[in-house]
Amino acid sequence: MPEPRNPYRHVFAVLARRAPQRWRWWLPVFASALATPLAKPVLLSFLSYGGGSAWIAGLEAVTVRLGALMAAAMALHTYTDLVRSPDRPVLDAHPVEPRALLRAIALRTARNRSYLPVAAAVVLLPVLQQAGVVPWLGAVAVVLGAWLSALGVGFAVHLGAVWAGLSDGLAKVLDAVRGDNPRMQAALIYAPGLALLLVAISVVFSSAGLSYALSGRADGWAFLLIPPALGLAGWAAAGPLSERYYVRATALLTEVDGLVSGAATAEEDRAVYLEWLARGRPELLRQLRQGWRSYRPWALGAWGLGLLGVLAAWSAEPDVEARLLSVVGGCFVFFALLPPRLAAGDPVWLDEALGTRSGAVDRARFTVGFLYAQGALVPALAAGLVRHGREVILPLLAVEVVGAAVMFAAAFLARRQRERAAWLVGPIALVVWAGLTFSASSGLGLDAYFGGK
């Protein structure tokens, strides 16, 4: 007997046909292809160690990092595609068949986000060239396993978070970890981290399995099945959870949004990060306010990323400049995604209605992104100055200059393309980051350019 038609899948297919976004799939893959040769000396440096155990250990480390990256990205994508998806307000007016809807959303997520493992496979192509087809296939299998795992685990964990947020039994636990956030939001906030943790643990096993297998222990290959098996278990749990919690998530989200807006006191609303810099510049003030009220985690998260910069700057290894350019540069150019988000939050008609000059808006969004990114750079500069003296200034100055250029391009594109600009800026930032990494690790590095230390 044929399976009844899934109406959600049918509608999603029609929508995908009418609003094709294939470029969103190809662009990151293309950017990865451009970035790979540039970033290879740092990302895949183990390939230059020669054969044997040295590069096997290096490959294991790289697959863990790429697998964790897949898990982090999919943990967030499963949240935005299921819990905060644009489908929710449309479907809120109707009864839904949660399992059929979950299947349709999962298939759409898998299709739309399949560029992630493909881009990772492209990044790993030098392994194919230098180590052979088996190590490359093994590494791709680890990454693909992480992606599949996060797909199943992500949906289960996010639906479980709705249960946790509504559960009286977990109230005390959530109160203990929620900080200043409403209790129900705490469950949603921690869900991506939990999904990442679960998948990352499974990836550690599968990467170790790859290492064993490449060292001659055939049973190591079996470890590669751990992440997909975890993903299957997550998927099996997601079905029943969706029956009970997909619809209830709407009430939870309304609750959280209401509490968040209610929790902000008038005084908190007035206090805006870096507002003192905007005296006499109303455009900048508007963007700073929007940034602080809508994207506060970016402002605070920059200082969290700054800790990575401190670790890179504190290193006693001889390649400290390369590390600074790679780590701090990566964190910095990531903030180029902020101007498109700021643009997406402004109504289309606003600047026209206010009579604001477009250049002023571009500069304001650039400035907010640039200032927020300083949180990722300043701690590294301070730690580097203490540890190594003035020699860290040059690489960090390079990060500032290159980062500023990317940020300005992002602000320029954001006004014209709005939120779609993120899909252009992201790949550009990736290639620029790879370029920074390359310049730090090659004869074209800053030392050579500026005449050495």
Added chain:
Amino acid sequence: MSDVLVVSGLGRDFGRVRAVDTISFTVAPGEFVGLVGPNGAGKSTTIKLLTAQLLPTRGSVTVGGVDVVQDPNGARRQLGYVPEDPKLYEYLSAREMVSFAAELRGASTENVEEVLELAGLGADADRLIREYSQGMRRKTALACALVSKPPLLVLDEALNGLDPPSAARVVAALAEACRGGQSVLLSTHVLDTLEKVADRIVMVAAGRVLADVGVDDLDQVRDLFAHAPKRSPVTD
């Protein structure tokens, strides 16, 4: 026959703000009830509580005998809902959107043409929704709500943004639904709309029911409207 909607001691606080204090009323089968009140009276919060988009702080709601908190998806099957700002798939046509709604609601797709005509979308039904005005979006949402002929229709300020002929058409469609045995709860702050079609008016202000009267007592509601408290109370 038992009431299709039973709202009992319903209340909702947002922090210290009491958006809905204590609201109780019922809607009988085939009845057209207007939920009226000034801006900020708690109408939209009440509608969100009735349609399982918000959890009550106190009280209960049943739609067609289904408890909205215990079984929100089951409650949705009992009602058609037109939000104040309807969200629709932009790249579907109205005909496709309504067919999709019919499929979700287990209704026959044969009803689609009828409700598109009833909502006044016949000629525009094959254009993409992204090309629609706000009024046409409301009509599409109304057609989606009507397509399965649910026992209760809940409309939140659904006549806003409609030109007078369209508003009259929508009201006529709702009156027709009532004659067919469906119940309607229409939230609005425009009293005149209700005069010709409503059976009862429930007036809320500051999160409380100030009056629950027959439409013949509309003047009493108008008087209350003019003197209604504007702000939601703050809890202790």
